[in-house]
Amino acid sequence: MEGITELKQLNEQVVMYLSREKGEPDWMLKKRLYSLSVFESKPIPTWGVDLSELKLDELAYYVKPDVEKVSSLSDLPADLKKTFEALGIPEAERNFLGGNGIMYQSEVIYERMKGGLANQGVIFMSMDEAVKKYPDIVQKYFMTRCVPPTYHKFAALNGAIWSGGTFLYVPKGVKVSMPIQVYYLVDHPSMGQFEHTIIVAEDDASVEYIEGCSAPMYVKGGLHAGVVEIFVGRNARVRATTIQNWNKNMYNLGTKRAIVEEGGKIEWVEASLGSKVTMLYPASVLAGRGARAEHFYVSMAGDGQVLEAGAKVAHAASDTSAYVLSRSISKGSGRSVYRGEVKVNSGAMGSRSSVKCDSLLISDESSTATFPTEEVYESDADVSHEATAGRIAEEQLFYLMSRGFSEEEARGLIVRGFMEPVTKKIPLEYAVEFNKIVETEVKNGVA
Amino acid sequence: MMKMVLIVEQLCVAAKSGKDILKGVSFSLPDGEVRVIMGPNGSGKSTLALTLAGSPDFLVKSGRATFDGVDLLSLTPDERARRGLFLAFQKQVEIPGVPLRDMIWEAYRARWSGPSRPSMIDFRKKLSATANFLSLPEAFLERGVNEGFSGGEAKKSEILQMFMLQPKLAILDEVDSGLDVDSLKVVADAIRRFVEGGSSALIITHHFNLLNYVEPDVVYVMKGGKIVDEGDINLAKIIETEGYSRWGVE
Numbered sequence: 131m132e133g134i135t136e137l138k139q140l141n142e143q144v145v146m147y148l149s150r151e152k153g154e155p156d157w158m159l160k161k162r163l164y165s166l167s168v169f170e171s172k173p174i175p176t177w178g179v180d181l182s183e184l185k186l187d188e189l190a191y192y193v194k195p196d197v198e199k200v201s202s203l204s205d206l207p208a209d210l211k212k213t214f215e216a217l218g219i220p221e222a223e224r225n226f227l228g229g230n231g232i233m234y235q236s237e238v239i240y241e242r243m244k245g246g247l248a249n250q251g252v253i254f255m256s257m258d259e260a261v262k263k264y265p266d267i268v269q270k271y272f273m274t275r276c277v278p279p280t281y282h283k284f285a286a287l288n289g290a291i292w293s294g295g296t297f298l299y300v301p302k303g304v305k306v307s308m309p310i311q312v313y314y315l316v317d318h319p320s321m322g323q324f325e326h327t328i329i330v331a332e333d334d335a336s337v338e339y340i341e342g343c344s345a346p347m348y349v350k351g352g353l354h355a356g357v358v359e360i361f362v363g364r365n366a367r368v369r370a371t372t373i374q375n376w377n378k379n380m381y382n383l384g385t386k387r388a389i390v391e392e393g394g395k396i397e398w399v400e401a402s403l404g405s406k407v408t409m410l411y412p413a414s415v416l417a418g419r420g421a422r423a424e425h426f427y428v429s430m431a432g433d434g435q436v437l438e439a440g441a442k443v444a445h446a447a448s449d450t451s452a453y454v455l456s457r458s459i460s461k462g463s464g465r466s467v468y469r470g471e472v473k474v475n476s477g478a479m480g481s482r483s484s485v486k487c488d489s490l491l492i493s494d495e496s497s498t499a500t501f502p503t504e505e506v507y508e509s510d511a512d513v514s515h516e517a518t519a520g521r522i523a524e525e526q527l528f529y530l531m532s533r534g535f536s537e538e539e540a541r542g543l544i545v546r547g548f549m550e551p552v553t554k555k556i557p558l559e560y561a562v563e564f565n566k567i568v569e570t571e572v573k574n575g576v577a
Numbered sequence: 578m579m580k581m582v583l584i585v586e587q588l589c590v591a592a593k594s595g596k597d598i599l600k601g602v603s604f605s606l607p608d609g610e611v612r613v614i615m616g617p618n619g620s621g622k623s624t625l626a627l628t629l630a631g632s633p634d635f636l637v638k639s640g641r642a643t644f645d646g647v648d649l650l651s652l653t654p655d656e657r658a659r660r661g662l663f664l665a666f667q668k669q670v671e672i673p674g675v676p677l678r679d680m681i682w683e684a685y686r687a688r689w690s691g692p693s694r695p696s697m698i699d700f701r702k703k704l705s706a707t708a709n710f711l712s713l714p715e716a717f718l719e720r721g722v723n724e725g726f727s728g729g730e731a732k733k734s735e736i737l738q739m740f741m742l743q744p745k746l747a748i749l750d751e752v753d754s755g756l757d758v759d760s761l762k763v764v765a766d767a768i769r770r771f772v773e774g775g776s777s778a779l780i781i782t783h784h785f786n787l788l789n790y791v792e793p794d795v796v797y798v799m800k801g802g803k804i805v806d807e808g809d810i811n812l813a814k815i816i817e818t819e820g821y822s823r824w825g826v827e
Contacts, residue, residue, distance in 0.1 A: 523670075524633055524634075525634075525668070525670050526670060526671075526672055528630075528631070528632055528633060528634075528654060528670075529666065529670040529672065530672065530680075531631070531653065531654035531655040531658065532630050532631070532654050532655075532657075532658055532663075532664050532666075533655075533658055533680070533684040533738065533742070534655050534658035534659045534684050534687045534688055534742070535655055535683070535684065535687065536655050537653075537655070539655075539683075539687075540655075543672065543675055543680065543683070544672060544675070546674070546675065547672055547673050547674030547675035547721060547722075548673070548674055549674070550673075550674030550675070550721075551674060
């Protein structure tokens with residue numbers, strides 16, 4: 131990648147140039163070009179959040195980081211080292227991570243895995259590297275049956291210009307006990323980050339993958355349109371957690387989809403704070419008998435933010451089950467939307483789906499909405515959807531104040547409790563930090 | 578002269594709807610004493626308790642209340658609590674997702690701020706011992722505050738908090754309602770220990786039973802938003818057998 135520093139246009143020449151610079155095999159270039167044609171043929175979606183202010187032609191589609199890849203966190207330049215120390219990443223690596231990676235701008239600049247995992251055949255590396263080192267495995271999974279380029283416009287965009295992301299492969303029967311984490315940092319006034327991640331858990335394997343995302347205050351715009359494709363084998367388990375605190379000028383239009391085989395289980399955990407607009411609908415295809423999906427989502431939309439999210443669950447086999455829990459908080463002029471879809475295919479006997487979404491409104495101007503869709507083609511399916519929207523009750527405030535909490539502290543405590551069913555799913559260190567940010571925001575939002 | 582922990586003078590209080598509820602309540606509570614308020618439904622007992630704790634549901638129209646030497650009614654509910662006033666709620670208010678243990682710990686830290694603050698280890702020991710005394714299992718402490726608590730569990734949870742926060746004055750609004758015999762005994766024992774430690778209590782109750790365990794110094798009778806009578810424990814015995822007929826209540 132010697133030649134490129136930034137790619138500010140998107141066309142066939144640029145895509146061919148990027149692919150060549152990355153030294154990719156021919157099939158990948160073809161996939162990129164096909165994706166580009168799909169991207170160009172599809173209009174910007176208008177069925178959800180207003181995307182008219184998203185200026186795609188002002189984006190840098192690829193930004194080469196100004197640091198070389200390092201093999202130890204201590205080799206990072208001082209300013210980045212400071213950033214990651216403030217985020218607690220070196221400490222997390224020491225204490226509870228099985229693998230740790232950093233993607234900065236458009237490239238993975240660091241990755242490390244605890245030694246024992248490599249001996250068990252676990253592969254954890256940047257997608258760019260995996261394309262070259264394990265082309266046969268990657269070709270089998272990359273934008274084939276999980277997220278094809280035709281999935282939607284921004285998936286196609288990712289297919290065309292993707293760079294970075296993670297390839298995580300867990301062989302049959304291997305249970306990775308410590309989470310694998312990758313941190314995504316954007317530090318550019320207006321770029322697109324298009325990482326592409328594939329997680330494969332073979333039969334009976336299990337793994338937990340955590341993504342952290344952030345961008346500093348000065349960022350003026352930009353787009354994050356990553357793709358995560360997950361393959362959960364028979365009786366395998368994958369938990370994919372994202373803790374997102376993008377800059378509040380960015381568009382977060384990621385794509386996440388998992389295919390779950392017989393007896394397998396996918397757990398999606400999403401904690402969202404940042405972005406100007408989020409549209410994110412993690413999807414679970416329950417392809418094998420008894421496959422399960424759990425979707426946990428917590429978010430806080432503040433002034434000027436529209437955070438829209440929801441689960442897409444397809445029951446494509448018998449005895450499959452899904453549980454979806456969404457807890458959203460809106461403050462200032464923030465808006466939280468749940469848009470979800472549950473589909474029970476013909477032949478998927480004994481399917482069960484339960485969707486619960488609860489919204490908490492902190493201010494008078496904040497708003498929330500719920501758009502659930504159900505398509506059920508089996509009469510014995512048990513599909514339920516419950517939604518609530520409310521405010522902090524005065525009697526709750528009074529109760530806690532009568533215990534000595536100030537009104538602000540009481541609000542913070544109530545909000546923490548509201549988020550708890552989701553935050554308990556994320557590692558304690560991050561949950562504490564997440565709670566702190568939200569509680570501070572809620573206190574400020576009222577005062 | 579006895580030191581008064583609470584002095585209430587001609588307190589007149591209305592509901593948000595504008596309806597007058599308390600119509601000139603006056604009484605006082607000396608330091609370390611236990612006084613009881615009894616009275617028929619709708620006489621204003623809970624309104625008195627909630628007003629003293631600072632509930633936003635009620636509007637003080639006139640009168641005064643002095644707690645431990647300061648003007649109580651000018652304080653916010655949390656200031657009242659931090660100065661040592663505690664209300665055991667009759668109504669069960671849920672704070673979902675906030676474990677009882679965490680809520681008590683944070684309230685405890687706020688109550689005992691400064692250099693004399695006990696350590697977390699001391700707190701945990703004391704909390705376990707108190708929960709055990711109240712026959713509450715450890716796992717109960719991990720549940721959300723009042724989240725799915727039975728009536729009896731909610732009352733015990735209030736008493737547990739009172740014990741941990743060690744207020745100067747506890748206002749106990751029907752903590753004995755809906756308790757089975759064993760639970761009543763446990764709760765009553767806890768209240769007795771609490772007042773033996775030198776704190777004061779204002780007990781609102783419908784039943785004499787509790788007073789078998791915690792002997793009050795004075796019993797007040799409330800009716801129509803006023804205190805209409807006072808006496809010793811014998812007054813409570815009369816109410817237990819006759820009801821409020823001698824005060825003109827059918």
